[in-house]
Amino acid sequence: MELVEKELLTTIQNPMLPLTFQVRSRRQETKDTFTLEIEPVESGVEFKFLPGQFNMVYVFGVGEVPISISSDPNRWNRIAHTIRMVGVVTKAMGKLKKGDLLGIRGPFGSSWPIDRCSECDIVIVAGGIGLAPLRPAIYHILSNREKYNRVVLLYGARTPDDILYKNEIEKWRSRFDFEVYVTVDRGTTGWKGNVGVVTTLIPRAPFNPENTVAFVCGPEIMMRFTSLELLKRGVKEHNIFLSMERNMKCGIGLCGHCQFGPAFICKDGPVFSYSQIKDLIFKREI
Amino acid sequence: MEFETLEKLLREHPFFRDLKEEYLSLIVGCARNVFYKPGEFIFREGEQANEFYIIRDGKISLEVSAPGKKPIVIQTLESGEVLGWSWITPPYYWHFDARAIEPTKAIALDGRCLRNKCEEDHSLGYELLKRFITIVEQRLQATRIQLLDLYGAG
């Protein structure tokens, strides 16, 4: 199958007009990353999304950037965004407090093909902030656990202090039906877990490559190495899915800002199968 | 009896997967079972590298230390993996410290014994080198990615 799951209709009638959402809570995840829980201000709005989709998030008077939705897709309206402060807009988001307002356009884009297989193994490989767009898929998979065979999470962070959703990861780890492996690039004193890049977990992770669907999200170089390692293990090209990132403006396939070869990341992605984009991700000029 | 057990353990380890029986029975003559308690050093930087280790169960960290600083963990290795290749390359010294961080069962293979067998039988030598080069390549790739500091580059 070449197609990733079809996007939902956007909630907003006019996808260029933001809806106003209010910050309900703010949680600091790591030194530079935080999670905002937000809700529509207007009553009667039903905000549904699929795992892997993103919103264009507008900080009034500052600017608008694409941010993936990181909450449970079964929980409508109160949604979460996990954001890393890197520049003007994301730093302004970092200053928002409970009660502040934001503009939201979305949800946009393709989603993780969570219903692509039944009885298959699912391998989720996340690097850094890449765990955020995968978390809705994890929630969905865990609440429909009986549909899948083995479910494995391989998560790599820079240091132990950079691990996202620490408490949640601990809860996941204690489940018997979810195999969670965390590794860091740089160990610190007191860290008893794995040290090494996330790709080193792939050869020894417990899954049957013949019957595995893999979801990968992280920095692009990490996704390239991860794909090669998954292929080496025997996972099929069309069963590997990656979430791509490019700068965006309109979010709906009009402006061309997010062009990726013949595709637009906002409209045709962000989730693509490896077979769809293998000729593009190794090219420098794309 | 012990030889039989060791042979079985070696045959089941991913590193020796599909190795010809005749080679396995040569190699087993250079093998012994070992156990390390958490915190125990398996080898230290600068020591003679006379063995390598097939990890059966447990976890090991590879560390570098500098005076006045806490040791830095470069990598951890677990069951199914192999520790050490300095025994193949002269002058046969370890470049890192290796320490068990969990109770660890392993099979130690005598490097001198194996080097002699490889000299006598180049086909065995080639077979072992092919297996080691795969590991060296994996570690080199991993080290390169680690150097890129992917998640840090904001």
Ligand SMILES: Cc1cc2nc3c(=O)[nH]c(=O)nc-3n(C[C@H](O)[C@H](O)[C@H](O)COP(=O)(O)OP(=O)(O)OC[C@H]3O[C@@H](n4cnc5c(N)ncnc54)[C@H](O)[C@@H]3O)c2cc1C
């Ligand atoms: C589909 C999609 C989903 C995304 N989901 C998330 C998410 O869930 N959480 C999240 O935190 N971000 C996410 N991003 C990235 C986010 O959109 C960017 O970090 C944001 O646009 C940066 O805007 P800024 O104004 O803060 O930084 P700018 O002022 O535009 O950039 C400032 C500096 O940061 C660097 N920079 C810009 N973007 C990134 C980046 N992604 N990573 C590292 N450095 C960067 C720039 O090169 C520049 O040096 C997503 C992007 C896409 C396309």
Ligand code: FES
């Ligand atoms: S952001 Fe405008 S086309 Fe994708």
